[in-house]
Amino acid sequence: MRWNPAIQKAILNTLLQNLLQNPPCPSSYAPIFQLLTGHNFLKLGQQVHANIVLRGLTPSAHLGAKMVAMYASSGDIDSANRLFDKITDTSSLLYNSVIRANTRYGFSEKTVGIYFRMHSLGLRGDYFTFPFVLKCCADLCHVRLGRCVHGQGLRSGLEPDMYVGTSLIDMYVKCGEMGDARKLFDKMPVRDVSSWNVLIAGYMNNGIIHVAEDLFRRMFERNIVSWTAMISGYTQNGLPDRALGMFHEMTCDDSEVKPNWVTIMSVLPACAHSAALVHGRQIHNYARWIGLASNTSVLTALVAMYAKCGSLADARYCFDSIPLNERNVVAWNTMINAYASHGRGVEAVSTFEDMIQSGVEPDAITFTGLLSGCSHSGLVDAGLRYFDCMNTVYFMEPKHEHYACLVDVLGRAGRLVEAYDVISRMPMQAGPSIWGALLAASRNHRNLEIAEIAARKLFVLEPDNSGNYVLLSNMYADARMWEEVNNLRALLKLRGVKKSPGCSWIEMNGKAHLFVGGDTSHPQAEEIYMLLDALPEKIKAAGYNPDTSFVLHDISEEEKEHNLTTHSEKLAVAFGLLNTSPGTVLRVTKNLRICGDCHTVIKFISKIYGRRWVQYRRNDSVTNIDGCAFGVASVGVG
DNA sequence: CTAGGGTTAG
Known part of the structure; x- marks a missing residue:
């Protein structure tokens, strides 16, 4: 039967008060600590510890092990380590106890150090040593260390059991050595569900999905893990x-x-x-x-x-x-990023201030969210101020991603020269995200000179990213510099860069409907095109001006306009209009950056047809809907 | 004792 923790604590307290008045024989201290372990009885443990010190007793290795375990389980790892350092007696039990304690707190280097000290004393390590030490090697991603520990275990004649075997596999998996992991798995005489789970997770983490699936199907027993x-x-x-x-x-x-x-x-x-x-x-x-x-x-x-x-x-x-x-750092970061990605910079800032008020320390991710919130909402001064705060108030060195946000803050506000200045003065080399932000800003603020600088860097840094070529080409087309457009197109062809097709999808009754530009495959295609054909006249009356600079090809203006009307995002929105009633939120997702003209058109549509719409742009990973692969991304709201 | 884990800009 299980005791109510409060009652249990009261009983223990009474027992201990009696005990301390009639000091027990030294050998009965160990079971007392055993009793106190795992129940967060730090105060009681400290009292018993004080009693031992008062009587001038020196804890044996056995007692020390129990005391270390009590301190570690009560959250006081420092006392556990201090105690361990004072004990002169040694045993595997004591070392195992302190190794386990330090592993639990993620002190991987320290744990490995203790293990080697143990080894140098002639204590070889046993079934309760290796799982923890190997976990530390895994956490440190240190294969050489792991192999060394593995070898020491083999040399002392330790035949891996289920735990040691699984820990070895996990260590090799985490170090990316799938071959070694698989060999060990195949050699294991007895396998546990965990052994299978470790290997499955390993294949998944390395993107080898087929093998993971195969193992999962072949598993004899599957648990929730x-x-x-x-x-x-x-x-x-x-x-x-x-x-x-x-x-x-x-x-x-x-x-x-x-x-x-x-x-x-x-x-x-x-x-x-x-x-x-x-x-x-x-x-x-x-x-x-x-x-x-x-x-x-x-x-x-x-x-x-x-x-x-x-x-x-x-x-x-x-x-x-x-x-x-x-509410920890992760929770706050998530909320700040939620606002930032929806273009709600003011709310992102106030959430950040609430976070500080509640006493949670911000981390690097907090600032990427906060700064991107500032950039999306044009809060330039706030952005600059918070960037400075990182150093002066929170003693954090801004990292590459923070500089990217800063460039974006200045760039979106049209302060391109300052943005470029930040790049040339930052302490590390600017990567694609920074030049990409500068290029996008130059496009929006039509600064061909800076766009060329950024694009030239990007053509070297990510030669296969078609978006950069298209963006610069669009700017040349805008300026009617057809020769440069042709040069770029030739370069694209020469390098064999594939333009990733833009596609948009919209969710309707739990099903995703997918469109690519000029798509006629959808069952409702006819209706969609009828709606879109009539659209320009309707919204031109409301003040719409087609921006044909978003079309790459140097074709006639009429053709350009037609080209614009069949962009995938417009198809998805038209489909949404046909199948919903006013007041609905249309949620359209796109794999690439939304086209500027589509953005404008959709704003007009939402006004005229009374729909609210949310448009995403995603490119930070690949997702899969109805069997098609896409790049996915950040959110923009109109 | 080992295994599965929430947050990130462009």
């Missing part, structure tokens, strides 16, 4: 459909596996990636149903999911559901 490893593997490899499919299969299956908070957390990014709000809501409801919707990490993942699916209100609601004292 096996399923979660598959789901998160699919998500991380840009296969959100399969992640959702797997989640569904698991929950429909009448097997005993029950999803836990890690499972929910792993499946939510799949909804975010496919921008499928319906799936996201379903999983939120499911999480509520099984009582996991109040978990802080789940709520944080929900905030991100709702933001990426376009529902800022739901994101904020989930954020507000996190108790104040549970």
